Amino acid sequence: MRKLMIPVIFAALALMLMSLFVIPEGERGIVIRFGRILKDNNDISKIHEPGLHFKMPLFDTVKKLDAKILTMDGQADRFVTAEKKDVIIDTYVKWRIEDFGQYYLATGGGNTLTAQALLERKVTDVLRSEIGAREIKQIVSGPRSGVITPVLGEDGELMPESALEALEVDGQRDMIMLEVLNDTRPSAMKDLGVYIVDFRMKKINLPDEISESIYRRMRAERESVARKHRSQGREKAEIIRAQAELEVATVLAEADKTARVTRGSADAEAASIYSGAYSKDPEFYSFLRSLSAYKKSFADKSDILVLDPKSDFFKYMNDSSGGSDK
Structure with missing residues (x-):
């Protein structure tokens, strides 16, 4: 037992x-x-x-x-806007299982990859419809109004604030995300038994070939504006340089004129003084001038003078009275 x-x-x-x-x-x-x-x-x-x-x-x-709340972060996909332009949109979805029995049956035994594939298909279909009904500027902008748009004048410079244009931007990015969320929640709950907590568009880009074309056009426009600014700068520099040279020439001419007038007045005054001194005592004046000439002539020992000793230049050396030998 x-x-x-x-x-x-x-x-x-x-x-x-x-x-x-x-x-x-x-x-x-x-x-x-x-x-x-x-x-x-x-x-x-x-x-x-x-x-x-x-x-x-x-x-x-x-x-x-x-x-727990799960995250479906798939690959970025290509969408076509109302303008027939392609955009690359990267999204993510936050979701959780609400009806576990329905989820188990709809995903073939609770397979998470199957659930995400089915959920991504639903979200993508609704998002494709929403993107196809809107333009790019509506997709990339949030709800804004009265946005000030800078305007360049004819000279390429920014216009003053009074001349800026106000542009009404009908941004619908938030509306698109809300519409996708509201449209996919009922079908996701009914078909998969999951509740979509949140849907977001992380990034909106243009295709590489379009982006490169836009960058080239923007670069060409900026280079054109830069060339215009450089040309205007060179023109202003030449004007400033010409004005400066004119002012310099004017100042130098005025200074030379003043110097010449001053020098002429001084020479006239010196001549008047010399004339007055000579008229008072011509012999004494001649003697002083001769001494000054001797001093300048014999200042350097290396100087050599070839003159007749009986010339008038040596009259005060030969005769202190200044008389000439007969």
């Missing part, structure tokens, strides 16, 4: 352990029996909260599903 009790106890323990299962925090569990989800009395899928639970061993299978 005792030998039979031991196997029975082990079998009972094994069955008890097989009937226990634990749902971790952040997850929910559903029990599958004979390929069907167990439901409660209200014919709603029975969801097991985190903790310790029981199941029927050998017949029941537990499927654990993530109950």
